Amino acid sequence: MxxxxxxxxxxxxxxxxxxxxxxxxxxxxxxxxxxxxxxxxxxxxxxxxxxxxxxxxxxxxxxxxxxxxxxxxxxxxxxxxxxxxxxxxxxxxxxxxxxxxxxxxxxxxxxxxxxxxxxxxxxxxxxxxxPRPIPNTMPIIMWGRCPDAILPKEIGFTQVQRAFGFRQGLDKDYSDYVAEIRKMLDEYLAAGLGVSGHLKCIFYTGDKDAKKKYTRINKDGIPHSSRAGICASSPELQEYMSRVSTLIAKNFGDHPGLKSCLLNSEETDHSYICFHKWDQKAYDRFPEEVMNSLENGLISERHIDPGSIKNFRPNRILSDDNPQIEFMRWWWCEGSGWNPMNSIINNSMKSTGMHKDFWTFQDPAVRTPSVWGSGGNVDYLNHWTYTYPDPIKIGQCADELFAMTEGHPEQQVMKMTQIIWYRSKTAPNLPKDDSKKGQWEKDYPDARFITIAPDHLREALWCKLSRPIKGIMYHGWESLVTPEHVFRPSSYKCTNSETRKVLKEEISNVVKPLGSMLMQLPDWLTDVGLLESFTSQMLYRRGSYGWGISWEADMHLILQWAALQPRIIYEESVLKNGLDKFKILVMPNCDALPENVYKKILDFQKRGGIVIADSNLTPAIVPDIEFKPIYRTDNPKIDKENLQKLAASLRTQLTDVYRRMFDSDNMDVVPRLRQYNNAYYLFAVNDYRTYGDYVGQHRLVMEKGLPSKAVLSVRSENPAVYDLTVHRKVDISQDGKFAKWTAELAPGGGNVWLILDKPIVKLSIELPELVLAGDSAHMTLKVLCEDDVPVGAIVPLKVQVSDPEGKKAEKSGFYGAKDGVLEISLDIARNDLKGEWLVILYDLASGLEVKKKFTVK
CATH class of the missing domain: 2.60.40.10 (Immunoglobulins)
Structure with a gap:
């Protein structure tokens, strides 16, 4: 009543x-x-x-x-x-x-x-x-603020970024602000988008007193420069940021709309060696010679003067406990304060009511020397890449991220493509003749940042997806959309409207259908290692620092064009894990090495390992194959030709001494392999490009992709090969131990093929015929080989569950069926429609389809 x-x-x-x-x-x-x-x-x-x-x-x-x-x-x-x-x-x-x-x-x-x-x-x-998200859905994040959720959702993003926090002190009443943010989280969640926060210590040290207190200072107590960063080693600042993080978790941690948070982006850029009292106390653990070198300016955050090394041997092999190297290793791992600070923030955010699906990340995570520890204990490392002049260099930066996470095995990798291009690097000088100007140059003659070329974006995406990343990101919203869709005026300009269309198309046709499979798919255990030497970086100013414009990065490009699959490793990895898994070790710019790393390389050679190096290699090691470093010009066409000549030479020299697992007969079609059990997944990326009419007239970037064709091969006898983008079996030929097929790739495009021992012959759906409203029905979906045995692979599937009116129900979406089996619980709501429901299972490998009906009462 x-x-x-x-x-x-x-x-x-x-x-x-x-x-x-x-x-x-x-x-x-x-x-x-x-x-x-x-x-x-x-x-x-x-x-x-x-x-x-x-x-x-x-x-x-x-x-x-x-x-x-x-x-x-x-x-x-x-x-x-x-x-x-x-x-x-x-x-x-x-x-x-x-x-x-x-x-x-x-x-x-x-x-x-x-x-x-x-x-x-x-x-x-x-x-x-x-609806609940589909398991293993790949995050697609817009790194940057959008004015609303509508257009990001339409393009295909799953998260957008918003910076928020408590910047006016911790004793203020933030209830109205909290209500505003929670309302925003509601709005985005209702639209099917999550929000990624952005927390930087600099947000909380912006006033004059705080900046003066925390700015990094030199040995005379004076700020290093106007660009000096803040000192993250301050115990007071660490405690304050812990309280800020706890407050964020307390006020927003229960809201599932808050999906993630970026911590302290770009703060390591200005991490000059600092001399606050807490810094100097930490330095006391090191010998006096280190302190003398610091005080005399012989050690900076990115360089050690070789003259400061006692008894530096002519072969440039250093003792493992060299104090200067040990200091710099400690500095980049702990001493700068940023990795401990990120760990403190991460731990505090997760300590007070934060929901279990929340995660943290840090970027640009390899804008550091090659030493483990970047990001602290955040969940994911990320880094962005500008794709000019060669889009496949994004793979080199991604591989550096994997090398970094080797020191923290629980960490995973995400990878970002910059939607913006620096005008100064791609199209700096405005043509005097109006007839030679592109339309965008007329519309935005003073633009500092322009839009990435569509074919570059597509090619970079395939490079990322060919690696076991756990999410993709993009930055530069204002360069992706027209002015009416931006939050506020920006120096980023949308100068190519096709880029947005291509991104939406690739997300819809590739990332979403294959994302769940890719999220679960391990890498192939390659036998080609590329050593990035921290010792050489400190003594001889080597390294890419995530920019992809060093000789080390170009050597990585050479290996890709030679159809090899390099795994970047650090000195710490050699010491901890050895080199037993490798047959080839590539050593660009390895001028100097620690004693035990040197010994392990000698042992590697004695076992028959092949060392490939350049003329900068320490004289203590004699390489099996030697190159002279190539230094780039301002002509990307000539640079690519020269690097590809080295790649061709390397292929020839390895013909009789290296056993390949896969290959491409076209250097511009770059292959890469991933593996699950006995199933192989061969990716191919089309790097065939020329100058177009967008920025090509400036001759700094070959931005226009061209169609390309290649014969791909995998070491496998009579397999079944499936094209995962057109969902069909492909015709192959057998050439000895290799299965071969022809691949035709669109401009800037890519593809992936699944290689199985046995073909897929049918699909099955098992579920009850009758389900009561309010109850759950267990559904088992299988992809079967002959004899009704599930395939031993991760198979991409599309599942559609429809109610009696034909509307898509929860659990409809794209999945990756591990070992050919997918288990789904259909939780029928008490207010769901009664009547006949339909389940359709599509196999995105073979193209097979099966349907089954059930009744809800």
Missing amino acids: KKTLFLFFLFSGVCFLCAEDLKDLLKISLSKTRGRTVFIRMEENTEVYLKIENNSSAVIKNARALLAVRDIPLREPVKVPDLAIGTEIDIALPFDASLRSGKYEASVLVAGELNGKNVESKLNLPLVII
Whole structure:
């Protein structure tokens, strides 16, 4: 009876107290600090948090509160504590998130007694339930702010970035600000987008006093320069940032719309060696000769003067405990303060109510020397790449990230493509003749940052996807969209409207269908290593620092064009894991080495390992194959030709001494291999390019992709090979131990083929014929070889679950079926439609399809 009465008042608009002067005595609103209106289906213990205010001149007693959802049976009202005069309280009303995904018309009614009379208040509160995400969905993140969720969602992003925090001190009342951010999280979550936060210490040290206190200083106590960064080793700052992070977790950590957070981007760039009292205390662990070198300017954050090394041998082999090298290794791992600071923030964010799916990342994570520890203990390392002049160099930076995570095996890698191009590097001089100007040069003659060429974007994406990354990112929203879609005016300009179309197309046709498979797919264990030497970087200013413009980076390009698959390793990896897994060790710019690294390389050669190096190699090692470094000109066509000549020479020299696993007969079609059990996944990226009419007239970038063809081969006997983008089996020929097929690739394009021992012959769906509304049905989907044996691979699948009206239901989407089997629990909502439902299973390898019906009662 009570429930019926509540429902009547909720939806009729009738009030208990009708007198004009009694209105608004009892007020309901969404809680500022805990309020949410959007929920993920099947969330546990979901509640709607509300604030109730007593604006009357007497105590409100015996109050009850009820959340009613139209067309859904009512729950019991919740008792509300007595409300004293002028007070407010927060209450939580249960909400059933197991209902069918969709929008719900809901109302909250609070009714109580005031001076012996009934008083009530009503709040209309639209609620939303969104479907649960498909497992192993690949994150696609827009690194940067967008004005709303509509266009990012349309393009295909899964997250967008927003910087927020508590920047006015920790003793302020932030309730209105928290409510604003939580509302924004609701809006984005309802649109199917998550939000990625951005937290930087510099946000909290912007005022003059804080900047003076924390700016990095030299040995004379003076800031290093106007660009000097802040000292992350300050115990006071570390404690403060821990409190900030805890406050963020406390206020937003329960909201599933907050998916991730970037920590301290680009802060290591200005990490000059610092001399605060806490820094100098930390330096006490090192010998006096290190302190003397620091005070005399013989050691800086990126260089050690070789003259400061005692008894430096002519062969440039150093003792493993060389104090200067040990100091610099410590500096980049701990001493600069940034890695410990990131760990402190990460730990604090996850200590106070943060939901389990939240993760942290740091970038640009390899803008450092080649030494383990970058990012602290964040969950993911990321780094961005400008694709000019050669898009496949993005793979070199990605491989550096994997080398970095080897020191922290629980960390994973994401990879970002810059949507922006520096005008100065790609199209610096405006043609004097208007007829030679591109349209964008007329529209934006002063643009400092322009849009990446579409074919570069496509090629870079395939390079990323060929590696076991766990997410992709893009930066430069304003260069992707037209001005009406930007948050505020920017130096980034959209100068190529095709780029956005290509990104949307590639996300829709490649990333989403194959993403779940790719997220689960391990790398192939390559036998080609490329050593980046920290010791050489410190003594001889070597290294790429993530920019991909060094000789080391070009050597990586040479290996890719030679159809080899290099794995970048650091000196620490050689010491910890040895070189037993490798047959080839490439050593660009390895001028100097630690003693034990040198010994392991000698042992590697004695076992028959092949050392490939340049003329900068320490004279203590004699390479098996030697090159002279090639230094780039400003002509990308000539540079590529010269590097590819080295690649061709290397192929020839390795013909009789190296056993290949895969190959491409076209140097401009770059192959890469991944593996799961006995299944292989061969990627190919089309790097065939020329000058176009976008920026090509400036002759700094070959931005226009061209179609290309190659014969690809994998060491496998009579396999079944499937094209995963057109979903069909391909014809192969057998040439000895190698299976071969012809690949035709679009400009800037790529592809991936699944190679199986046995062909796929059929699909199956197992599920109950009858399911009661409100119950769950277990569904097993299989991809089968002959004899009904599941394939031993991770197979990309599309699953469509439709209700009796043909509408897509929850659990519809793209999956990766590990070992050919996919288990899905269909949780039928109590308000789902009754009748005949349909499940369709598509195999994105073979193109096979199977259907099965079931009934919901």
